[in-house]
Amino acid sequence: MIKQLSLPALVLASALLAQPLAIHAAPATAAHPAQPKLVVVLVVDGLPNEQVLRYREQFGQGGLRRMLEQGASFNNAHQAHGITVTAIGHSAVLTGAYPYVHGIIGNNWIDPQTGKSVYCTEDTNYHYLNEETKPSDGTAPTRLKVDTLGDQLRYATGGQSKVVAVSGKDRGAILLAGKTGTAYMYMDKTGNFASSSYYMQQHPAWVQQYQAGKPQDRYYGKTWAPLLPAAAYAGDAPEELNQVKAGTHNRLPFSYYSESGNIDADYYNLLKTGPYLDQLTLDFARAAVEGENLGRNPAGVPDLLGVSLSAHDYVNHAFGPESKLSHDHLQRVDRMLAEFFNYLDKRVGMDNVLVVLTADHGFPNTPEFSRTQHIDAERIDGSAMMKALDKHLSDKFGGARLLGAWSLPNIHLDYQQIEKSGLKREEVETAAARFLLAQKGIVETYTRTQLESGAANTTRMATLMRRAWNREASGDLMVVTKPYWYFGTGSSGTSHGSPYAYDTNVPLLIMGKRWIKPGAYGQYAEVVDIAPTLAHLLRVRPPAGAEGRVLTESLQ
Numbered sequence: 001m002i003k004q005l006s007l008p009a010l011v012l013a014s015a016l017l018a019q020p021l022a023i024h025a026a027p028a029t030a031a032h033p034a035q036p037k038l039v040v041v042l043v044v045d046g047l048p049n050e051q052v053l054r055y056r057e058q059f060g061q062g063g064l065r066r067m068l069e070q071g072a073s074f075n076n077a078h079q080a081h082g083i084t085v086t087a088i089g090h091s092a093v094l095t096g097a098y099p100y101v102h103g104i105i106g107n108n109w110i111d112p113q114t115g116k117s118v119y120c121t122e123d124t125n126y127h128y129l130n131e132e133t134k135p136s137d138g139t140a141p142t143r144l145k146v147d148t149l150g151d152q153l154r155y156a157t158g159g160q161s162k163v164v165a166v167s168g169k170d171r172g173a174i175l176l177a178g179k180t181g182t183a184y185m186y187m188d189k190t191g192n193f194a195s196s197s198y199y200m201q202q203h204p205a206w207v208q209q210y211q212a213g214k215p216q217d218r219y220y221g222k223t224w225a226p227l228l229p230a231a232a233y234a235g236d237a238p239e240e241l242n243q244v245k246a247g248t249h250n251r252l253p254f255s256y257y258s259e260s261g262n263i264d265a266d267y268y269n270l271l272k273t274g275p276y277l278d279q280l281t282l283d284f285a286r287a288a289v290e291g292e293n294l295g296r297n298p299a300g301v302p303d304l305l306g307v308s309l310s311a312h313d314y315v316n317h318a319f320g321p322e323s324k325l326s327h328d329h330l331q332r333v334d335r336m337l338a339e340f341f342n343y344l345d346k347r348v349g350m351d352n353v354l355v356v357l358t359a360d361h362g363f364p365n366t367p368e369f370s371r372t373q374h375i376d377a378e379r380i381d382g383s384a385m386m387k388a389l390d391k392h393l394s395d396k397f398g399g400a401r402l403l404g405a406w407s408l409p410n411i412h413l414d415y416q417q418i419e420k421s422g423l424k425r426e427e428v429e430t431a432a433a434r435f436l437l438a439q440k441g442i443v444e445t446y447t448r449t450q451l452e453s454g455a456a457n458t459t460r461m462a463t464l465m466r467r468a469w470n471r472e473a474s475g476d477l478m479v480v481t482k483p484y485w486y487f488g489t490g491s492s493g494t495s496h497g498s499p500y501a502y503d504t505n506v507p508l509l510i511m512g513k514r515w516i517k518p519g520a521y522g523q524y525a526e527v528v529d530i531a532p533t534l535a536h537l538l539r540v541r542p543p544a545g546a547e548g549r550v551l552t553e554s555l556q
Contacts (some may be wrong), residue, residue: 006348020372022127033514035538036169037352038295040344041530042149043093044333045086045172046313046496048362049075049507051330053323058232058331062338064509067357069520071119071511074525079361079506082464082499083409084479087120089325089506089527090175090308094148096531096546097175098467100489103145105470107171109406110412112473117407118143121174126198126271138170141179141192146545148532149538150304155180155481160299164288168192168277172360176306184284186277186310190214191268206291215283220263222253226324227331237322243369252325273318275332279308283338295348302538303533309333320366320494341556354512354537358527365504366494369486376381377484380441382408393428397421402428408487409497425476432477436535441485448476464499515556523553 047533052064053075059065067073079089081098083106091097091104099105104120104207111118120137149165150366150394163181163509168174173183178446182200184193184207193205203211226233239251254274257266272275285307288294294303313331319325337357344353364370370377389411400421404412418428429447436445444465450456450468453538482488484502486495508525510516515537528548536550 010268014140022487026227030466033054035302035355036292036502036512036515037297037302037396038289038344038348039302039534039538040353040355040356041093041304042178042337042357043090043172043306043308043479044169044312044357044359044507045169045308045310046214046316046361046363047330047507048321048502049359050341050362050502051326055327055330058228058241059334060338062341063150063334063512064337065334066338067355067509067511068342068520070513071355071509072519072521072551074508074521074523074551074554076522077358077506077508077525077527078501078504079359079528080464080504080528081462081465082466082468083497084361084499084503085497086313086360087171088171088336088468089310090529091144092102093177093360094150094178094306094534095146095532095543096145096147096149096548097482097543098528098530098545098547099474100467101146101545101547103143103470103472104175104296105188105410105468106407108327108407110407112412112515115412117405117534119170121196123544124335126196128177128187128194128203128242129195129200129203131192131194132189136184140194141174141177144459146183147543148176148542149540150176150181150306151178151532152535152540152543153304153538156538158303159376159417160297161204161215161301162292162294162297162303163307164292164294164304166247166281166288167283167308168281169308172308173306176308181304183305184288186272186281187308188266188269188272189192191271191280193280204291206287210284210291216268216271216280217263219256219525220258220267222256224252224256224274224276224328225264226252226328227335227348228328233324233327236324236327237320237366237372239324241366241372252328272311273345274311275336277311277314278333279499280381281309282336285340286343289344290300293342296350313347313360316363317495318493320369320427321363322365322369325512327537351514354515355510356530356534357507358530361469361496362494362501362503362506364484364486364494364498364500367484368492375484376482378465378488379488380439380485381489382406382487385436386411387440389432389435393432394531396431397423397428403432404476406475409479411477411479412480413476417474429476436477441482442479442484444480446478446480451478453497461499464504468499510554517554519554521554525551 102286123140123142128141165177168187177183367377404414433445
């Protein structure tokens with residue numbers, strides 16, 4: 001039964017309804033900061049975080065020190081996969097994904113279908129523009145199975161955001177540019193920066209104008225000399241520890257010339273080892289900022305610039321991260337970055353720019369230096385080890401040749417021959433794994449059966465190696481060396497690629513005062529966290545394969 005209101009009650013209700021409603025708004029909150037006009041992602045190829053910490057007090061005011069003091073620095077940041085090489089590390093930066101998803105399992109690897117070696121960014125459907133192109137040259141991101149942050153940014157803005165990447169290495173540019181950006185890479189036969197027909201059919205006018213100036217020729221006859229006073233290098237390894245092959249130099253000063261006496265391909269190739277390649281890369285990046293009007297997008301949307309500085313990797317390979325050359329080179333990179341930041345401040349305004357700096361991998365010391373520190377360190381002849389494995393399997397299983405191709409740390413078995421011989425795959429895998437574990441310098445092996453079934457143990461090493469293993473592309477066994485051991489021959493230099501901290505621990509610096517809280521952060525972080533963090537700040541969808549987290553502790 002509905003109760004009828006009395007006349008006084010009706011009058012009161014009518015009066016109340018006639019009054020304006022009092023709306024209680026939610027407490028005011030700070031406005032969401034505007035998106036950056038330009039995101040700059042810097043990758044210093046082959047830079048261990050240890051070097052940033054060790055040489056920090058020698059940096060100038062405007063480069064790495066500026067990022068360390070005005071940005072967020074994560075000292076416990078890692079390339080968190082077990083095969084730490086250039087292509088995989090660059091893929092991680094803007095996909096936020098691991099190799100088991102993004103499909104880039106090395107710089108080169110064996111195609112299980114053909115048994116032949118393939119290069120991470122090769123695609124014979126495309127060619128360099130106005131440059132010689134070999135079948136194995138890197139021209140396209142075809143083998144990258146996922147998208148990148150740049151792809152998501154362009155998708156969200158209807159293609160109006162510009163994404164440009166430049167590097168001394170093709171894979172450094174291509175894997176940062178993603179599927180829909182544009183990559184430019186250094187040509188070591190001509191010294192030009194060029195793109196490929198994947199991206200365009202003809203270079204834009206600004207690139208043609210840049211190439212016409214031949215800036216790469218200005219370093220002929222120049223000398224790379226120490227930047228700092230002699231006392232600054234007192235803690236570096238003695239040059240005599242790293243006796244490089246005849247005809248090359250292992251000390252400063254280091255001159256750039258050609259045996260022919262002319263500017264030629266030998267000179268352009270020599271430029272890759274030392275600071276001038278990185279200077280050329282940053283100069284081209286400046287030209288790209290102006291030519292593409294990056295950071296001043298007329299549509300009012302953010303742009304993205306990826307810059308991979310390749311020379312530090314070449315220097316560390318040749319001389320080791322403990323060397324005077326590596327030490328001096330990083331100081332020069334620091335000064336170059338200071339000039340680049342000053343340029344961006346004048347061109348775009350650093351208040352409008354978000355900068356991220358990281359590395360694709362770290363580096364161990366040379367075995368010669370490690371042994372002076374009483375560390376067990378050696379090089380392993382991978383070819384000899386594979387020859388011995390082939391013989392062992394043949395002897396054990398009645399003469400059948402069961403070893404297929406290999407590209408260490410991945411090893412492929414010949415499953416067709418295994419089945420033809422009436423053998424079980426797991427039996428052969430186990431026999432191979434046990435043999436490899438008995439070899440000098442090998443600490444662990446993982447088989448396809450273990451990796452597919454999840455039976456590999458739960459150590460951190462196992463986690464990193466599982467992430468590095470792609471079911472379709474990787475081998476049937478993966479092998480891990482002891483700490484400070486690596487696959488290589490010769491008697492000088494060093495290499496990387498392991499799951500150990502000296503290879504995984506890289507700098508992760510983020511600077512942008514409108515978005516980032518400055519400070520040194522001790523929280524564990526990964527390079528795959530970069531893409532989700534940038535996606536959050538740009539308010540776009542994370543890339544499809546991204547597994548990292550948003551680094552919320554560093555955000556304003």
